[in-house]
Amino acid sequence: MSKFNKEQKIEIYRKWKDEKISISQLSKAYKMNLANLDYMLRLIDMHGTDILNTRKRVYSKKFKEQTIEQAIFGTKSDVQLSLELGFKSIGRLNNWLREYKENGYNFIIKQKGRPARGQRGSKIAQGTGERDPKAERRKLAIAYCERIRKKTEGLGSGKRSEEIAKLIAKIKEIFNHHQGRYGYRRVALQLIKEGWNITEKTVRYWMHKLGLKGIRRNKRKYSSYKGTIGKIAPNLIHRDFFAPMPNMKWHTDITEFHLNGEKLYLSPILDGCGGDIVSYSISRHPDMDLVMTMLDKAFVKETALNNCTFHTDQGCQYQSPQYQRTLKLQGITQSMSRKGNSMDDGLMENFFGLLKTEMFYDQEYKYHSLQELTQAIKEYIEYYNEERIKSRLRGLTPKEYRNQASINPVF
Structure with a gap:
């Protein structure tokens, strides 16, 4: 930002604020780095144009220590912290953190003059007379982790330690309530939804420290494709799954x-709107009864379906005259994915992967019979619809989003 004077910076800010010119357009017009420009505009927006009048500041040792602790252990991102502190440069805090990793708090008080003769070769590896970059980086990384550990353990009293204890307890509560189905992103989203001022970075740090790892997906797939045995409907969705x-x-x-x-x-x-499960059926056989039972349940719940497009793969059940006739009677338009293109049916693939990862894969030992598994599937679908929040839905559950979209559609 230094290559522009105060008047030029104010001019850029006015174009962004008053004339509504996008940051990307301004970045190209003034040949500025996009991140630096975004930071400058947010800084002026937060502190006003007077922030541009301040001269180069000298920061005390105590201020630097407090700032570094906030960056490492606080809930705010580095950029947000820099903005609130009024740093003119987006890189100032990053430089402090980098130097802290390398030298600890020793970097805060810089020694003047050249180092003593005996200290000049301290960074040179003994014996060979050459640097060992990998060894140096490894040593610094270990030292940095050790400093974080000591700092964390040192928070044994006071208001700060109470806040951290509450945060850890809440993270554990959310993780255990959802049976390990939430990773750090969704845990952070749930915390924000409950009123916590938290970042994903902080949640990730504590979950890693606590050894809490979300369940990861395993992929297996059933195929009902038996060739062309009936009428194939055109693909009307074209991977535009949402509504x-x-x-x-x-x-x-x-x-x-x-x-x-x-x-x-x-x-x-x-449903492509909020991803909620409208109806379902479970059976020991993948026959027409399985599909028709699902349809009957759906038509009891939902009646106004004249504008509905129903998308499937080219499975034999969906090519059957019985299935196609039933949709036509309800005014539903049929759509099918292309042959051999599983991504055309990606929304269902995603749901099945999610369901099996969170309640079945590596958990088969929990179920001693198909009846127990059936009950577990029913409970999961209820949980998925009514409790499990989604990032795509801005932290809402599928049911909450469906109710909201029914009143205020998001076009």
Whole structure:
């Protein structure tokens, strides 16, 4: 930002604020780094144009120590902290943190003059007379982690330690309540939803320290494709899965569970608006009864379906005249993905992967019979609809988003 004087910076700010010119356009016009420009505009917006009058500041040792502690242990991002402190440069805090990693708090008081003769070669590896960059980086990383550990353990009293204790307890509570299904991003989202001023970085740090790891996905797939045995509908979705209102785009597919040598099949309808499950059926056989039962349940709940597009793969059940006739009677338009393109049915693939990862894969030992597994699937779908928040839905559950979109559609 130094290559522009105060008047030029104010001019840029006015164009952004008053004339509504985008940051990317200003970045190209003035040949400024996008991140630096964004920081400058936010800084002026927060502190006013008077912030440009301040001269170069000299920061005390205590101020630097407090700032570094806030950056490492606080809930604010480095950029947000820099803005609030009124740093003119986006890199000042980053430089302090980098120097702290290398030298600890020793960097705060800089020694004047050249180092003593005996200290000049201290960074040179003994014996070889050459630097060992990897060893130096490894040593600094270990020292940095050790300093963080000591700092954390040192927070044994006072208001700060109480806040951290409450945060840790809340993270554990959310993680355990959702049975390990939430990673650090969703835990952070839940905390923000409950009123915490927290960043993903902070949640990730504490979850890593506590050894809390979200469940990761495993992929297996059932296919109901038996070739062309009926009428193939055109692909009307074209991977545009989402809808601004409920009952505009429905998706369905069948997934298979293997348990103790037996199989169980789930067929749900997923609404493209909020991703909620409209209806579902479970059976030991992937036949037409499985699909038709699912449809009957859906038509009891939802009746105004004239504008609904129902998307599936080219499975044999969806090519059957019975299925296609039932949709036509309800005024539903049928859509099918292309042959051999699983991503055309990506929304259902994503849901099945999520469901099996969070309640089935590596947890088969919990279920001693298909009846127990059936009950667990029902409980998960209820949990998914009513409790499990989504980042895409701005921290709402599918049911909450569906209710909201019914009143205020998001076009």
